[in-house]
Amino acid sequence: MRQLHRILLLLTATLLPHLALAAGQATDLIALCYHDVREDVRGDMDEDEFAVSTAHLIQHFQWLKDNNYQPVSLDQIEAARSGGQPLPERAVLLTFDDGYASFYQRIFPLLKLYNYPAVFALVTHWLEYNSSQAVPYGNALRRRDEFLHWNQIKEMQASGLVEIASHSNNSHQGILANPQGNSQAALVTRQFFADANRYETEQQYQARITQDLTRSVELIEQHTGKRPRAMVWPYGSYNQQTEQVAKSLGMDYFFTLNGRVNKYPAQQNDVNRILIARNPTLQDFKNILLPDNQPETKRLVHVDIDYVYDENPEQQSRNLDQLVERIYRLKVNTVYLQAFADPDGDGNADALYFPNRHLPMRADLFNRVAWQLRTRANVTVYAWMPVSAFKPRGTTAPERWVWSLASGTPAPSDNSYQRLSIFHPENRQMIKEIYHDLALYSDFGGLLFHDDALLTDFEDVSPSALTAYRKNGLLFTNPQQLRDDPSLRQQWTRLKSQALVEFTQELAGEVRNLRPLIKTARNIYALPILNPNSEQWFAQNLEDFLAAYDYTAVMAMPYMEGETKPGKAKKWLRKLVKTLPPEQLSKLVFELQSVDWHKQQPIPAKELAAQMKLLARHGVTHFGYYPDNFIQNQPALTDIKAALSLEDYLYAK
Known part of the structure; x- marks a missing residue:
């Protein structure tokens, strides 16, 4: 028996590593x-x-x-x-x-x-x-x-x-x-x-x-x-x-x-x-x-192609050269690049910058700009795209839009983002085809889902949305119950948050069929981070985002939130960062604002640089700003570069 015991011990010692690997290690x-x-x-x-x-x-x-x-x-x-x-x-x-x-x-x-x-x-x-x-x-x-x-x-x-x-x-x-x-x-x-x-x-x-x-x-x-x-x-x-x-x-x-x-x-x-x-x-x-334990670092600029576009091809070419030169000199590694046309600045896609089946093409420009940035400025380009704020050609039936209860009765929403309801099958198919066409005609490294991907605490009560809620187990006799009943309101909020995540993942899957290596990022407003109870106001949840996307682009924009004094803006940013567990920072990209949209004037570049340095002191490694007006040199490159550039950053590679 002792001999048998020794043989069994020897066999165990010999086979155990292989058995562990065979079991899934x-x-x-x-x-x-x-x-x-x-x-x-x-x-x-x-x-x-x-x-x-x-x-x-x-x-x-x-x-x-x-x-x-x-x-x-x-x-x-x-x-x-x-x-x-x-x-x-x-x-x-x-x-x-x-x-x-x-x-x-x-x-x-x-x-x-x-x-x-x-x-x-x-x-x-x-x-x-x-x-x-x-x-x-x-x-x-x-x-x-x-x-x-x-x-x-x-x-x-x-x-x-x-x-x-x-x-x-x-x-x-x-x-x-x-x-x-x-x-x-x-x-x-x-x-x-x-x-x-x-x-x-x-x-x-x-x-x-x-x-x-x-x-x-x-x-x-x-x-x-x-x-x-x-x-x-x-x-x-x-x-x-x-x-x-x-x-x-x-x-x-x-x-x-x-x-x-x-x-x-x-x-x-x-x-x-x-x-x-x-x-x-x-x-x-x-x-x-050998193993590389150096942290990844993203420094980014968020760019509107609307600044590049010009009806004069020669001027458009000069604009592109100016953009590429600026990005190259900034020594960042990521650009969020607008793939849709929004000349009136309302956040809705009036047209697109690539050939497609459903919206006008303002110019076949996105692939050109993305390729020039990649090959000449050595950056990864994310295609910045709306999720549902598209204006299709022709007349769109009212029931295809997001509806709101804000007026007391269900009606098409008057939110500045004129969004198609993601619960309407025809909309879903159309938007997936738009994303397919983006990938078909363009070479890029990632997707940034626009901040139009939200639903307020009054939205969406369109007919197709109400049908979807009932199919998912929400029991109500009229839409107002979804707001008045606390239990139903919580379920409604979670269902909307998850529906937006699932739809963006479908869109990413559509792109990955043609561009398998793309990364994903999605804009999140600051309030759902600072006050988790505010999920119902946006249908956005940070934990959902962290699980679903490679990166979450935090709209770290104090002026937009009413903090318009430099000292208060910094205090607001510190509060935002301290709200977050340090282990989450590796998947968060902080987007600062370079324009005070309330006053329609640029934020001083030195103030923006000071905000970046504050973020870095508090452990934030991924950050950048929006928008970049390369035509007007705003923010001023000489003032912003030292705070943003990876040129001399320890872990730049």
Whole structure:
């Protein structure tokens, strides 16, 4: 019995870690994305910012070995994903993109030396050129001998160390994305045909991406005898349609450039990778792999495209240049950018700045401005959009609007925000289609839901809303009971708050079908934070917001709340921050106001800077302001930059 007991103890000690993993404990996987490897890379200033020197790659491999990192294969990831053998601790996936000749000349010998598996992603069209032809690579031409040959690829695959993946056939390029001439990732962009002044149709887009990915898979199978099971998205860009095409071709793994750690076992298709750039030294490489506990910091400017728009194209172009230059000089990392037109400033969308099915298009401008800000000012752009304050073309039936009890009887609301009721099925479908069109024709990093997403303690009592309440268990004989009965009023408030959250999540889902990596933020008024009982006045609840969105944009605007003296404004801000538990601050973005809307005049930039410094002293790291009048230099850049900029901030990176 003692011998049996010892055997059982030994088995338990041996199997327990694996049993724990099999029971659902996730193992981290870090995936690294390399490109070309050369002998002559010039430090971190090489003209090819993604090239790594052979010497540095050897250092990276040796450090992985010395520190017990375990490079794994796609077979091992498949086993872990399927609930089989778990990944080892410190698992790393090595991937190399584009199909350079260095894969065979420099990388493959190192893989054999260290016995490391890797994934090689091929742009198959480049491999179809003959030795006398130049290969179009981005905006340049490269020699054919800079890329692999199929016999080399077949040899590497036969070694068992190399997994061949598709990197598209001929979609590793930009295509014309808007009338202003910007080029964007081919697989996720609706091509603009300048000669016909139109975008490609949905059918043309679907046919193009299907033909491209099919050709890539066929070439790989033809030359290697094996169909690829992994799709490496060019530029890390993909959408629901490209995923569906790839799946139909037998590819079940999708490689992105999200730069996040992967968890296994997990039923997921995406493999998030860290892009290796600027020829990292060994110390740089350690910093990439070791845990990063530095706090994220958002500094933002909230911008109206209405300031950019001008009927004169030349003036509009100058306005855009002025905006980009200002954002670049401010050294912020986030811009909330208006995607709707509101020339009268009432907060309602009179038109949109992108092609769409339901509202007039003032100009095809949002994608242009967002792209210029991203590529020239190096910021993440959030599309700032109403939730229901849209003015559709033509006459809209009264029952489709939000109704109020403020007059004593149910009637369309006279609130300054003329909102469509989110409980009306026709409205919901129309608004989802607007968001779909935004994502279809624009490239951006996030969504900011406008502060029109509110319902007062008198709203919404439209016919469709009352029907929805009854379906959700509210029992009342007339709408006035919803206000007069305390128990019903509380249930009504919660139902409205949750309905707004759920609808915005549906809208985000509509966008994520086309732009899967977007983050979400939503404006919240200050009163629901300062006085939780005021939820009934707005149908907004901070706990709901924290659970539903990546960030909550707090309208930290003392002048709007009646505190118009600098000292009282600061006192109000201190009270707002102290109301919040410190652990919530990482998901809150504080939006200050740069204009006193009661007096219609700018708030002095030095006062605004002092408010920012106050927030920073009280532990707030995410903040910015609205609006930015870059035409008038308001607030003054020289006065605001020191308080807002990330240029010298400790955790800017």
